[in-house]
Amino acid sequence: xxxxxxxxxxxxxxxxxxxxxxxxxxxxxxxxxxxxxxxxxxxxxxxxxxxxxxxxxxxxxxxxxxxxxxxxxxxxxxxxxxxxxxxxxxxxxxxxxxxxxxxxxxxxxxxxxxxxxxxxxxxxxxxxxxxxxxxxxxxxxxxxxxxxxxxxxxxxxxxxxxxxxxxxxxxxxxxxxxxxxxxxxxxxxxxxxxxxxxxxxxxxxxxxxxxxxxxxxxxxxxxxxxxxxxxxxxxxxxxxxxxxxxxxxxxxxxxxxxxxxxxxxxxxxxxxxxxxxxxx
Numbered sequence: 001x002x003x004x005x006x007x008x009x010x011x012x013x014x015x016x017x018x019x020x021x022x023x024x025x026x027x028x029x030x031x032x033x034x035x036x037x038x039x040x041x042x043x044x045x046x047x048x049x050x051x052x053x054x055x056x057x058x059x060x061x062x063x064x065x066x067x068x069x070x071x072x073x074x075x076x077x078x079x080x081x082x083x084x085x086x087x088x089x090x091x092x093x094x095x096x097x098x099x100x101x102x103x104x105x106x107x108x109x110x111x112x113x114x115x116x117x118x119x120x121x122x123x124x125x126x127x128x129x130x131x132x133x134x135x136x137x138x139x140x141x142x143x144x145x146x147x148x149x150x151x152x153x154x155x156x157x158x159x160x161x162x163x164x165x166x167x168x169x170x171x172x173x174x175x176x177x178x179x180x181x182x183x184x185x186x187x188x189x190x191x192x193x194x195x196x197x198x199x200x201x202x203x204x205x206x207x208x209x210x211x212x213x214x215x216x217x218x219x220x221x222x223x224x225x226x227x228x229x230x231x232x233x234x235x236x237x238x239x240x241x242x243x244x245x246x247x248x249x250x251x252x253x254x255x256x257x258x259x260x261x262x263x264x265x266x267x268x269x270x271x272x273x274x275x276x277x278x279x280x
Contacts, residue, residue, distance in 0.1 A: 025133070031063040032223065032231075035084030037075050037093070037215070038068045039140065039147075039170045039191050048250040055247055059234035062227055071168040072141035076275065079103070086219045086231070090114075092145035092229045093132075093266040094216035096275050098261060103218035105264065106228050110255035113211035116146035117192065119177055119203045129160060129184075129207050132187055136163040138173045138185030143274045145267070147186040150209040172193055178202035190252040213263050217256070232258055 008033065029203055036049050054063045067084055069075035079087055082101045089097065091114060118137075120126050132238050139148040157164060165182065167173055173185035174192065178199045184206060192200060210224045217235075219228055235256040238244035248255060 014031055023056040029063070030085075031065050032085040032227070033067045033083070034064045034068070035067045035075065035078065035087040035089075037087075037089050038070065038072055038168075039188075040194070041169065041171060042068050042070065044171070055238065055244060056231060056234045059237060060230040062231050062234075064231070066203040076143060077235045077256075082220055084220075085223050086216055086217065088217050090143075090145040090215050091213055091264055092149060092272055092274070093217055094264050094271045095268050095272075097217065098264075102221045104218075104221065105216040105218040105259045105261055107217040107232055107256050108263070109253050110239075112190070112214055112254065114146045114188060114190075114214040115211045116148075116150040116209035117187050117189060118151050119174065119185050119187055119192065120206045121177055121180055122202050122204045124183065124204065126183060126206060129155060129158060132162055133160050133182055134162070135183050136165050138165050138167050138176050138182040140168065140170050140173055140186070141166050144170075144186070145272075146188045146190075146209060146212070149272055149274055151169050151186045151207070151256055154207075154209060164191060171199075174199050174203060194252050212262045212266050216259065216264065 008026065033052055034049075036045050037071060037171045038045065053066050056062075057064045064086070069078055075089075078091065079089060079093065079097050080101055087103065089103075093106060094103065094228075098105070118129060118132075128133065136267060137155075139152065141148060142164075143149065148166075167176055167185075170187045170191040173187050174195045176182050177185045189205075192203070192205075213272075236258070238248050239255040
């Protein structure tokens with residue numbers, strides 16, 4: 001009787017702890033790390049991307065774990081080492097790390113190409129980028145594609161001499177320009193739209209770049225194709241209900257659609273070597 005009770009107790013504990021055979025197989029399914037490029041503060045990214053990834057996890061049955069980095073250069077280092085199973089990275093990052101680390105794009109934001117902008121304070125007398133000659137300008141990081149690489153190249157092509165100051169995030173650019181620490185800085189429309197209204201209203205778009213394929217959502221080759229298909233299907237379904245559309249809107253998306261590697265050939269054709277020049 002006593003031995004039977006012990007066995008019954010052991011079985012009950014096993015069920016509660018999820019160590020019977022069927023739950024063990026389910027628990028063994030790998031949690032995938034999902035790295036988000038830190039265009040904004042980590043706390044803001046967690047507040048917006050965390051719920052979105054939780055919804056994708058619920059719909060797909062694939063556990064996704066939110067990750068980011070304290071700044072864009074650190075994110076680049078981590079992507080370069082393959083620390084994220086899946087990563088949301090800028091177009092230039094993708095062209096580099098698809099070769100270096102083997103990431104392959106499978107999704108992108110729906111109905112939006114990316115364009116860089118240069119912003120000035122709303123009360124600035126500056127009317128043309130030519131007036132930025134000799135100034136110190138704020139940018140998120142050296143390899144931030146539309147917010148840094150494109151506007152810096154365009155300014156140099158126009159013969160505008162300037163000193164870049166890298167301030168770690170898009171939000172930091174907007175805040176520093178709005179507070180008149182710098183006369184102008186680089187960003188993108190989506191993050192400008194997402195910044196605090198007080199800061200956004202204190203800024204004016206001075207100039208825009210050409211448009212390119214947007215950020216890639218890419219995975220390492222080690223992630224099974226079947227798993228990625230489940231994640232992609234869940235992403236595509238987000239726009240079909242009000243709750244999903246609300247979560248998408250929080251990160252500035254209308255939707256998420258399938259994508260393939262060759263869509264970033266427009267960026268490859270630019271021949272950018274910013275990360276190469278850093279020895280990365």
